[in-house]
Amino acid sequence: MAVRGGIWGILLLIMATFAIWQVTSGKARIDGDVLSLIGLEKTDDTARKPDIETVRDLLANDANQAIIMVSANQQDMLETATRALASDITNIPGTKSVSLPGYDAGNLARLSDFYLPHAQSLLSDRDRALLRDGNGEAVYQNAVKTLYAPASMLSAASLRADPFSLLPVFLAELGNKLGSSGIVQRDNHFHTPIIISLSPDLRRQGPDIAWVGKVNDAIANAQSTADQSDGLTIAKTGQVFFAVAEATAAKSDVQRIAIIATLGIFAMVLSVFFSPLPLIGTLITVGSGLIAGIAAVTLIFDGIHAIALVFGASLIGISVDYALHYLVLPADGKSPTARVATIRSGLSLGLLTSVCGFAVLAISPAILLAQIAVYSIAGLIAAYVTVLFILPLLPVRSVKHRSLIPRAYQKFDDTLRRLQLPRLVRGVGALAILGGFAVCVLFIPTDDDIRHLGHGNDTLTTQARLIGDTMGMGGNPVFIRIDGADSQTRLQTGEAVQNALRPLIKDGTVGSGFGLSDMIPSIKRQDENRTLIKDQLFETYAPKLAPLLPINIQTPNPDAPYLHADADAFAQFPELANLHDGMTDIVRLNAVTDANAVATAIADIDAARLINPRATITDQFAHYRNWATAGLAIALLIAGILAMARYGVIRGLCVLGTPAGAMLVALGGAAAIGITINFFTIMALFLVFAIGADYVIFFSESQKHGQQDATRFAVFLSLISSILAFGLLASSSVPVVSAIGTIMAIGLPTAWVLSYAMCPTSVKADQSDA
């Protein structure tokens, strides 16, 4: 025994070292960003990215940006306050850059250098419409007036390349497509944005809370130094603010709950054994499960997602069952090997059932679920081995039956042992439970909307809406995805999309839309422009313009090089990368008031599809929920087969009916208080299933070794620890955390009670023993 324990201890140390090395060396990072791992599905279609991946990439880019809107009733005051606040934010560690669209001058030279050689391939929508209608006179008149306009930026070089001054109009229109910016006046108030780019490492490495705190301090300082008469108000938006608000709320809840749960479990174990040794045994068991889980996930995957980590860690609730199951065994003068032998079959069957359940998740195409499965299976096996090999090495400490918890347990136990149901009734009851559970899962309303998962922050939501309404910035982004085998096809589709959007932009349904084709027209469009410019402008108006210009106006060269969306363009304008990815182009929409209208407008364009990131992520979680639900059903089936093989049909059904009944009551109870089904509640049901199955299996197996009393007490202690660890989550203010806690808080006590009802033979055995 000691040798096996030693070997296992060494293996645990190796696994711990490996896991720590993997995480600290960055080979396998723990990623807390919800967007970073979802959607990394195994797919055979390598040519086309799933929407969720596109959304993830786009939102990951947006996540590095924050917007602060400063408002005041005097422009001078607005500028002073904005510049001061921007300066403060620039100095905050984690800020990559700060720009002030209202006051910064742009890099016009770079833009002119890029476009000027292609000026006679570019037309604004307005000029193109004029030339197409044969109204070249208006374009010519504009060119003449621009020559003498006071605020004209024309130069000798620009006139040679663009004698009709078409490019400035093209650029001005391009600016409008990008949406409003700078300074906006509304209701006698002036508003201007501060655009903040965050260091890419800020959110991954976790100091975002400190950054947000310092930004809040800077805002508070700006507001405190302003006179009330200035009407200075400051609003902010950006994923970082929402994420920190959610994390802060969740962290506060979880810290409170964790402290209560830890102290409670410590107090429970100490009060039952009057010794720290069982506590150490429990910690070793739970710890070995966590170590093995992390080691396995980091060995197989490149990283571990925070959601997988949290759910994997929740196997504490199961592994603590294993430890307590052994620790409460009476000493009886038996050898450690003999003591372990009395619970081995129960532990093994419990482990097998749980492993089968979690293994089902591993076959889903979702990496997230696969990580949870690997973490849980490795962790449970490690906890199981620890109980068999290491706990027997610890000195035995007996339960102090006269302490508070054993005495309280005795009262519950006496009451529950009176639950005596005929075998047939139990069997029918189990069938009814299974049927009811199936109906319940099918018909209880589901809600996968990601907005309902979080705590929500009314202030931030209001400010985000205000910034969106005022500046046309921030808010829930909406994109149009354009797929195509080659660049030109996608650019032409992008131009068709812009044509379709034009009426919506005109009537205000869409604030603006901007895509790659706006900056780089397709060659087809450039050819059309060249033809229009040559036929409608040069042929008629070049002779008229020539006397005004001391240059020889050259007819556009039909063989001039085209403007291409190539590596050179992307090198000059890295921002274009946000509009293109592989065989997908993106049109970004701002201030969309009716997404359905947009979808309808582009419905006839086959290669274009509206993507609402919120809806896409919601669909993704619905997909996860469906897989988890299917996994749960398969796990129940496997558990049923195992139980019936072990105990016979009726008893097997009763064993299966216990976790199923616990899940049914948990679902019904949660639904009664307004909790809807989503991926996370299904995963909570998984835990109810695994822990509930342990309870009834331990009950059933204990009869074979005459350890019924000890086993029922171990299950009771396990119930208390699980309630402390998970049930208290129900008190969280974060909806998803509260929902998980509620499911556990209802499901686990139900499983405990049903274990008595569905497995009464153990009670009879006790009575006969007595």
Place this chain on the structure above:
Amino acid sequence: MTHRWFASLAVSALTLFLVAMLSVIPARADGTAPKADLPSAATPTPISDQQYLTGSFTLERHLDGFDAPLTSTGEFALSPRKGLIWQNLKPFPDTTVMNDQGITRKHDDGTFETIASGARFHQFIALISAVLAGNWDPLSDQFTVTPTKTKTAQDDPGWQVTLAPKDNNGLSEQVSQIVIKGDEFVSHVTLHKSSSDRDEITLRNQKRHDLPLPDDLANLLSGNSD
């Protein structure tokens, strides 16, 4: 942010032009407190918000490699509260209005076309107002202001100021230097562009008037075609 490139197009042009036009204000008046770092002759004279300025101009646009400049003449009106009206008369009539709402062009049919818009244009009008108040400071954020010629004789009231854009803004990509000359009023502005082109603006017949603006000018500044 990509959109700043485009938004800056009109703003840069207007900045340069308005900075040049800042010097249209009367340069001397009794009771003006001189600035500590500039000679008193280069110190603008405050002008009341209840006044406006009119005059005529000749704009010669010298383009590198072109033999002759593009020359236009016309009239202007500047109100520190309302904005600037620039009326080309030759070779083609054309009216451009610049105020804190942006730049608009009046067409022959009386309609207005917005060339650039946005509340940000307020800052340019604010610059004018600040200078009219005898304060060069608003320019010092974007330009290094240097008096390169000062009063040399009792009967020579001439002065010259050179503005060099600072490197911390996009103006330096558009203009290399602005030289302003004047006596009682500004008489000449040279705007040297980074492209080796330059605009020469000669101003004449400046007069200061009390508000209200005549109806035709008021209508132009308010965007009213009537």
